[in-house]
């Protein structure tokens with residue numbers, strides 16, 4: 001083994017030890033309260049589908065229940081991971097919590113406020129990272145972050161300092177920070193979205209696949225950012241991911257979604273215990289609750 005690889009494996013080992021989180025003890029009222037939540041969408045029907053609705057111009061529509069009777073609470077300072085295949089409802093659930101969608105049935109409360117009645121107040125206190133992040137594409141990363149930071153009440157000098165430090169850590173050169181976003185790859189735009197979320201100190205951070213599609217070094221950096229926030233235990237975090245070790249390492253509890261339903265929710269250790277005597281890895285846990293092989297599920301995903 002060469003020296004470089006040796007050092008890398010040592011770094012990885014140190015990271016593992018440092019990663020062990022103390023057991024989470026919930027206190028106070030929940031930051032997120034979801035009770036019997038449903039969200040349905042209507043998609044264009046394929047031949048053979050049950051048509052439930054005819055849309056504009058009489059298109060045939062079929063119903064998709066993206067979130068199906070989901071009930072759970074999240075405590076202040078807790079890190080909740082959400083695992084599930086593509087289309088299992090992770091992003092829809094995150095969008096319901098971030099007030100971008102309203103539930104069709106059930107209750108979603110954030111900070112004790114109903115998402116339907118108080119969306120603006122909730123939005124000021126949360127931040128979301130997602131691959132579909134919206135930016136002004138003609139502006140640069142720094143200009144976009146200036147704008148976003150001002151909305152969150154930060155001073156320009158502070159924004160420049162914090163955003164610059166995060167982007168630099170994620171591999172942005174000074175010239176890339178000031179170049180227009182329109183020619184940047186999805187991964188690079190995702191890093192800008194990450195900087196936007198991590199430069200503010202929201203009470204609730206919603207991370208929708210923050211590390212999917214990133215190079216290994218950037219993925220590690222993002223995981224480190226999350227860990228730094230966790231240490232302070234002031235921010236509640238929901239994290240969806242395809243990376244099992246990431247979920248196990250960062251999350252106090254992990255929820256598994258399958259076809260919009262919550263099929264499991266507990267600490268990583270408890271999920272392993274519940275899943276059965278021969279369960280060793282999180283892939284085994286996934287198989288026990290969903291009945292599908294994680295690697296096959298991931299192989300079916302779009303490479304995008």
Ligand SMILES: Nc1ncnc2c1ncn2[C@@H]1O[C@H](COP(=O)(O)OP(=O)(O)O)[C@@H](O)[C@H]1O
Nearest residue numbers: 041042043064066085086087088089090091092
């Ligand atoms: N805006 C939408 N319009 C129609 N269908 C949608 C919409 N958003 C999500 N869906 C459908 O809801 C289901 C759950 O999607 P999503 O929450 O994005 O899953 P995930 O994030 O786990 O991949 C999928 O079947 C998806 O096609």
Ligand SMILES: [Mg+2]
Nearest residue numbers: 090091092208
């Ligand atoms: Mg998604």
